Amino acid sequence: MTTGIYIHIPFCIKKCAYCDFNSYSDIRDMSYSYGKAVRAEIKNSPYKNKKIDTVYIGGGTPTCIDEKILIDLLATVRESFDFAEDVEITVECNPGTADLEKLSALRSAGFNRLSIGCQSTDDKLLKKIGRIHTFEDFTNCFFDARRTGFENISVDLMFGLPGQTNEIWIDTLRKVTELGPEHISAYSLKIEEGTPFFDMKSRSELSVPDDDANREMYDTAVEFLKEQGYCRYEISNFSKAGFESCHNLIYWTLGEYIGFGAGAHSFVCGRRFSNPLGISDYIDFVSSGGCAEDGAECESDIDMMCEFMFLGLRLDRGVSESEFKNRFGKDMRDVFKMPLEKHLNVTRALEKDGDNIKIRPEYTYVSNLIMSDFIL
Amino acid sequence: MYSRDNIRNFSIIAHVDHGKSTLADRLLELTGALTQREMQEQILDNMELERERGITIKARAVRLIYKAKDGSEYYLNLIDTPGHVDFNYEVSRSLAACEGAVLVVDAAQGIEAQTLANTYLAFEHDLEIVPVINKIDLPGARPDEVKQEIEDIIGIDGENAPLISAKNGINIEEVLEKIVELIPPPGGDENAPLKALIFDSYYDAYKGVIAYVRVVDGRLRPGQRIKMMATGSEFDVVDVGYLLPNGMLSADEISAGEVAFITASIKSVQDVKVGDTVTTVSKGAAEALPGYKEVKSMVYSGIYPADGARYDDLRDALEKLKLNDAALNFEAETSIALGFGFRCGFLGLLHMEIIQERLEREFNLDLVTTAPSVEYKVIKTDGTVLSVDNPTNMPEPSEIDYMEEPIVRAAILTPKEYVGSIMELCQGRRGSYIDMEYLDTNRVQLNYMMPLNEIIYDFFDALKSRTRGYASFDYEFEKYQKSDLVKLDMLLNGEPVDALSFIVHKERAYPRGRKMAEKLKEVIPRQLFEVPIQAAVGGKIIARETVKAMRKDVLAKCYGGDISRKRKLLEKQKEGKKRMRQVGSVEVPQEAFMSVLKLDE
Numbered sequence: 001m002t003t004g005i006y007i008h009i010p011f012c013i014k015k016c017a018y019c020d021f022n023s024y025s026d027i028r029d030m031s032y033s034y035g036k037a038v039r040a041e042i043k044n045s046p047y048k049n050k051k052i053d054t055v056y057i058g059g060g061t062p063t064c065i066d067e068k069i070l071i072d073l074l075a076t077v078r079e080s081f082d083f084a085e086d087v088e089i090t091v092e093c094n095p096g097t098a099d100l101e102k103l104s105a106l107r108s109a110g111f112n113r114l115s116i117g118c119q120s121t122d123d124k125l126l127k128k129i130g131r132i133h134t135f136e137d138f139t140n141c142f143f144d145a146r147r148t149g150f151e152n153i154s155v156d157l158m159f160g161l162p163g164q165t166n167e168i169w170i171d172t173l174r175k176v177t178e179l180g181p182e183h184i185s186a187y188s189l190k191i192e193e194g195t196p197f198f199d200m201k202s203r204s205e206l207s208v209p210d211d212d213a214n215r216e217m218y219d220t221a222v223e224f225l226k227e228q229g230y231c232r233y234e235i236s237n238f239s240k241a242g243f244e245s246c247h248n249l250i251y252w253t254l255g256e257y258i259g260f261g262a263g264a265h266s267f268v269c270g271r272r273f274s275n276p277l278g279i280s281d282y283i284d285f286v287s288s289g290g291c292a293e294d295g296a297e298c299e300s301d302i303d304m305m306c307e308f309m310f311l312g313l314r315l316d317r318g319v320s321e322s323e324f325k326n327r328f329g330k331d332m333r334d335v336f337k338m339p340l341e342k343h344l345n346v347t348r349a350l351e352k353d354g355d356n357i358k359i360r361p362e363y364t365y366v367s368n369l370i371m372s373d374f375i376l
Numbered sequence: 377m378y379s380r381d382n383i384r385n386f387s388i389i390a391h392v393d394h395g396k397s398t399l400a401d402r403l404l405e406l407t408g409a410l411t412q413r414e415m416q417e418q419i420l421d422n423m424e425l426e427r428e429r430g431i432t433i434k435a436r437a438v439r440l441i442y443k444a445k446d447g448s449e450y451y452l453n454l455i456d457t458p459g460h461v462d463f464n465y466e467v468s469r470s471l472a473a474c475e476g477a478v479l480v481v482d483a484a485q486g487i488e489a490q491t492l493a494n495t496y497l498a499f500e501h502d503l504e505i506v507p508v509i510n511k512i513d514l515p516g517a518r519p520d521e522v523k524q525e526i527e528d529i530i531g532i533d534g535e536n537a538p539l540i541s542a543k544n545g546i547n548i549e550e551v552l553e554k555i556v557e558l559i560p561p562p563g564g565d566e567n568a569p570l571k572a573l574i575f576d577s578y579y580d581a582y583k584g585v586i587a588y589v590r591v592v593d594g595r596l597r598p599g600q601r602i603k604m605m606a607t608g609s610e611f612d613v614v615d616v617g618y619l620l621p622n623g624m625l626s627a628d629e630i631s632a633g634e635v636a637f638i639t640a641s642i643k644s645v646q647d648v649k650v651g652d653t654v655t656t657v658s659k660g661a662a663e664a665l666p667g668y669k670e671v672k673s674m675v676y677s678g679i680y681p682a683d684g685a686r687y688d689d690l691r692d693a694l695e696k697l698k699l700n701d702a703a704l705n706f707e708a709e710t711s712i713a714l715g716f717g718f719r720c721g722f723l724g725l726l727h728m729e730i731i732q733e734r735l736e737r738e739f740n741l742d743l744v745t746t747a748p749s750v751e752y753k754v755i756k757t758d759g760t761v762l763s764v765d766n767p768t769n770m771p772e773p774s775e776i777d778y779m780e781e782p783i784v785r786a787a788i789l790t791p792k793e794y795v796g797s798i799m800e801l802c803q804g805r806r807g808s809y810i811d812m813e814y815l816d817t818n819r820v821q822l823n824y825m826m827p828l829n830e831i832i833y834d835f836f837d838a839l840k841s842r843t844r845g846y847a848s849f850d851y852e853f854e855k856y857q858k859s860d861l862v863k864l865d866m867l868l869n870g871e872p873v874d875a876l877s878f879i880v881h882k883e884r885a886y887p888r889g890r891k892m893a894e895k896l897k898e899v900i901p902r903q904l905f906e907v908p909i910q911a912a913v914g915g916k917i918i919a920r921e922t923v924k925a926m927r928k929d930v931l932a933k934c935y936g937g938d939i940s941r942k943r944k945l946l947e948k949q950k951e952g953k954k955r956m957r958q959v960g961s962v963e964v965p966q967e968a969f970m971s972v973l974k975l976d977e
Contacts, residue, residue, distance in 0.1 A: 006937060188932040211928040218928075236932050257937055265937025274938070307939065310946060314934060346961045347904050368929040369904055372949035 003268075004054035004250040005081070007038060007073055008261035009062040010279055013097060017130035017200075020192035022263040022277055023060035030279055035069035037286040038261045039076045041275075046293075047258050047268055052081045054088045054247035058115075062091050063098040063106075071109040078110070088113055088246040090154075095141040096133035103141075104148040113152040113245075114145050115183075121175040122168050125161050129189075130196070135175070142179055152243060154183035159217040161189050162208050169217045170224065177228040182243035186221045187236050188214055218365050233316050235364055252311045254304065254327075270304070271296040301328060302376055305335055310371040318350075318358025332357070339373035378451060380633045381561045385453045385590065386506075387470055389498060390480035391488035391848065395510040398542040399480055399551070400456060404621055406548050407440040407452070436576065437588050437635055439618045444556045452555060453635035455575065455590075457494075463703075463723060464852065465671050468497050469575040469651045472667065473590030473635060476504040476559030478551065479530075483509050483539070484516035486525050487815065489789045489848035495530055505530075506554045507537040513544055529815045564632030569661040570594030570602075570654065572638070577648040579699040585642035588619065588635075589654060592665060595631040601657040602640060605664040609647045610657055611640035645702045671703045673721025674782070674853065675728055675832055676749045676765035678709060678875065679735070680717030682742035682955070682966055687716045693739035694718060697731060704731060709766065713875040713959045714744055714969070719766055725832055744957070744966045746875045750828045753780040753856055767877040770863045773914055780856040782828040785810070788839070790847035792820045797842045805830035806881060825854060829879070864889050866896065867910040867917075871960040875969050882913075890919040899968045902926035907962050 010023045011031055062070055090113040120126050121135045145153055155176055159169050191197050200206035222232050230238035250257055259266040262282035265274040273296035276282045305328055312319035324332040343350040349363040349370050359367055390396040440452040457470040477498045507526050509519050519539050526534030538550040572589040579585055596616055603610045616638050617626040630636040642648055653664035681690045694706050705721035722728040735741050754762040755777045764770050788798055802824045810823040839847050864885050866876035880888050889911030896909045900923050911919040931942050956963040
C-alpha cells in the first residue's frame with residue numbers, strides 16, 4: 001500500500017470569495033512559529049517506520065510564506081521518514097506569490113511537482129472571484145517554474161463561475177493547454193456556506209450558470225482536453241499519460257496518508273483522525289504534546305468497503321474486484337449485491353471492464369446518484 | 377335496588393365539532409361521577425387520536441348518578457356515539473339502545489349535515505329528542521335563530537332548549553333536568569326471555585371481549601350460558617355489571633331496561649357483532665331484536681410497509697386493531713411495485729384515514745398506501761359476476777360484458793350563495809341532481825346521487841375549498857348502477873405500475889390520466905436517464921409527460937483527507953432514497969402512490 005504525507009499551510013494573502021478551506025489572511029507573521037510547531041509534530045510522529053511515496057504541501061497558499069519554512073518542513077519530513085525512490089513531492093503555488101528565486105529554491109530543495117492555481121484566464125472573472133493575480137501573472141509563474149526545472153506542473157481551473165459562458169471556458173482551456181502543463185484539474189464552482197459567495201447568493205446578488213450550462217462546460221472540458229492529449233482519470237482531473245497525481249490517487253484508492261498541520265486529516269493504520277483547525281489551537285496542541293489519534297477508533301470493515309467503492313468509482317478505471325477481494329477477503333459482488341445488480345443490469349450506469357467495474361463516462365457527472373447506493 | 381322508573385338511557389348526537397364530547401365531560405363532572413382531579417379532558421374519547429381530531433371513533437357508555445330537583449336519584453346511562461357517517465351503523469345501534477337523545481347544535485353554525493343525518497336516525501328509533509344549544513358564549517352565537525332552525529328544519533320544539541356552554545360549564549344542570557323530565561324511562565319485561573342488544577364491544581387482554589349491551593327483556597346472571605343470535609356462537613357468562621367512568625362495577629344480575637356489560641371469555645370480536653342480540657341458551661328468546669346487518673366495507677386501499685422488512689409488524693398491527701374494530705377487513709396482497717402488503721376494506725374515507733394514522737402512530741410504521749377504490753361489480757361475458765376492489769384484478773376488456781359501480785345519496789348543506797359552485801362540482805363528479813330544499817332563508821340542502829368513486833378522492837376537500845368551509849356533507853349507500861368504466865394504467869419508462877392503476881369512468885379517464893401524469897412529473901425526481909410517464913387505457917396512450925434526466929449531481933472536488941463530509945452527503949442522499957421505491961429502473965417516491973388523492977381539479 002502506498003502512503004502519503006500531507007502538510008497544511010493555512011495562510012493566504014487574501015481569501016477568495018468562494019473559498020471555505022482552512023486558511024487565514026493577515027496573520028502571516030505567525031508562519032514561523034507555525035512552521036516550528038509542524039516540524040515538532042512531524043518529529044514526534046508515531047508512524048516514522050512508514051515508507052513514503054508522496055509528499056504534498058497544500059493550503060492556503062504555501063508560497064505566500066517564506067520559502068525557507070517550506071524547505072525546512074520538507075527537510076524535517078525527509079529526516080524522519082524513508083522516501084520511496086520515485087517519491088512525488090508537490091507544493092501548491094499561487095501566481096503573484098512565487099517569483100523565479102522562490103521557485104528555484106523550492107525546486108532545488110527537492111520539490112518535483114508544482115500545482116498552480118490559475119482558475120481562469122479571464123482577468124475580469126479572476127477579479128470577480130477574488131483572485132489576487134491576472135492571467136499574465138499566471139503565465140509568468142508558469143514559465144518561471146519551467147525555467148527552474150519543474151517538469152511536472154499541474155494547473156487548477158474552475159468553471160461554472162458567475163458570468164462565465166462556455167465560450168469563455170473554451171478560451172481558458174485553449175490558452176492553458178497551449179502552455180502544455182502535464183496535469184489539469186477542472187473543478188466546478190461550488191458555493192459553500194460561510195463564504196462571501198454564499199452570502200451573495202442568498203441575497204440573490206450572485207448568479208451562476210445553471211446545471212444544464214454547467215454540464216455543458218464539463219462535457220466541453222472532457223472533450224477538449226482529450227483532443228489535446230489529456231485523459232480524464234478522475235471526475236475532475238486530467239493528465240498526460242503517466243502524470244496522474246500520485247498523491248491524490250492515494251485518497252481515491254483508500255491508501256494511507258499522514259496529515260501534519262492545522263486541521264490536517266490522517267488515515268493511517270485503519271484509523272481516521274484530524275488536528276485542531278485554528279492556528280493557535282494547533283500550536284498549543286503540539287506544544288502540549290497532543291496526539292490527534294487519541295481516541296480515534298478503527299474504521300469498520302463495512303465503512304471501509306463503502307469508501308473503497310465510492311472513492312474508487314471516482315476514477316475512470318473504476319474499482320478492481322480482485323483488489324477488493326485481496327483487501328477485504330470478501331467478494332464485492334456479495335457485499336454490494338443490490339447496487340451492483342441495479343447499476344450493472346437495470347440502469348446500466350456501471351460497466352464491467354476486465355477486472356474492474358466503472359461508471360460509464362456519460363454518468364460521471366451524476367455519479368452521486370450511483371455512489372449513494374454504495375453506502376450500506 | 378332502584379326502580380326502573382329512575383333509569384334514563386340516552387345518547388348525545390351532534391355534527392362534528394359542535395361540542396358533543398365536551399358536554400359529555402361536563403355531565404360526568406357535574407354528576408360527581410369523577411372528581412375534578414380524576415377528570416381527564418373528554419374522558420369518553422380516550423383514544424389519543426379521538427381527542428386530537430375532536431371526533432369519537434368508537435361508541436362508549438357510562439352510568440351517571442344524578443340527584444334531580446324533584447329529590448329523586450336517577451341513573452343516567454350515557455351512550456356516546458361516533459359522529460361520522462362512516463360509523464352510521466354503530467350510531468344506529470347505539471340509538472337503538474336508548475329512549476332519548478340530546479341533540480347538540482352549535483349556536484353559531486346552526487344545523488349541519490350530520491346534525492340532520494343523526495337526528496333522522498334518532499327519529500327512526502322513536503327517540504325523544506332533547507335539543508341543546510351550545511357555545512352560546514361565543515361571539516358569533518345566534519341562539520334565537522338556531523332555535524328557529526330547530527323548529528323549522530327538524531320540526532321539534534326549540535323554544536325551551538337549554539342555552540349552554542359546555543366548555544365553560546354554563547347551564548349544564550338544565551340539560552340534566554331536561555333529560556330526566558323529557559326522556560321516558562325504559563320499558564321491557566324482566567320476566568320475558570332474555571334479549572340484549574349489543575351496541576359496542578371492546579377487547580380486553582385479560583377478560584377477552586367485553587360486550588356492551590342494552591337489556592331489552594329478561595335478566596342475566598354470571599354462570600348462565602348465552603347465545604349470539606346472529607352468529608349462533610355460545611358462551612358461559614363470567615361477569616355482568618355496569619360501566620362507570622372509572623371502571624366496571626360487577627353486579628349479581630342485570631335486567632330489562634339497563635345498560636350493562638357482559639364478559640364470557642370471548643376470544644374474538646368477530647363473535648360479538650354490533651347489532652346482534654344476546655339471549656340465554658335455555659329458555660331463550662325465539663326472535664332476535666330487529667335490525668341486525670353485516671357491516672360492509674365501502675372503500676378499499678392497499679397498505680404496504682415503507683420498509684418491506686416490516687411486513688410482519690404491519691400484519692400484527694392490523695390484527696391488533698381488528699380486535700377492537702370488526703369493521704376493518706384485510707387480506708394479504710402483492711404488488712409488483714410495492715411488494716408485500718394488505719388489501720384493506722374500510723367503512724369510509726374517515727375510517728381509512730383513522731386506521732392509517734393509528735398504524736403509523738401507535739405502531740410506529742411507515743406506510744405506503746395506494747389510491748382508494750370502491751367495490752365494482754364486473755359482469756363477465758360468460759355470465760359470472762366478479763367483485764373487484766383492486767384495479768389489478770380487473771379482467772381484460774374482452775371478458776367484460778358490463779360493469780356496475782356503487783352510487784350514494786349525498787346530502788350537502790350549504791349557505792345558498794354556494795349552490796352554483798357546488799352544483800358545478802357535483803356535475804363534474806358525475807352526480808345526478810335529485811332536489812334542493814330550503815332549510816331556512818339562507819341555507820339549502822342539495823340532494824344528489826353520486827358515484828362513490830367520485831367522492832373518495834378529494835371531493836370533501838374540493839367542497840370545503842369552494843364553500844370556504846361552510847358546506848357540510850353526508851352520504852349513504854343507495855345502489856349499484858351500470859356504468860361505463862375503464863382501467864387507467866400509468867406507465868413509467870414504458871412499464872405499467874400496478875399500484876398506480878385505477879378504475880375510472882370512461883369520460884373521466886382522459887382528464888384524470890393527464891392530471892396523474894402531471895402530478896407524477898412533479899413528484900418523481902430527476903434520475904440517471906429520462907423517464908417517460910404515460911397514462912394508458914386499454915393499451916392506448918392518452919397522456920404523456922417526461923421527467924428529464926439529471927444533468928449534474930456530483931462531488932466535483934474530492935481530495936484532501938476529509939472524506940467524512942463527502943460521506944455524509946452521500947449518506948443523506950441515501951437516506952432520501954429510503955423514501956423511494958424502485959419500480960423497474962425508476963425510483964419513485966412513496967408519496968407518488970398517494971398523490972392521486974390530491975389531483976386538485
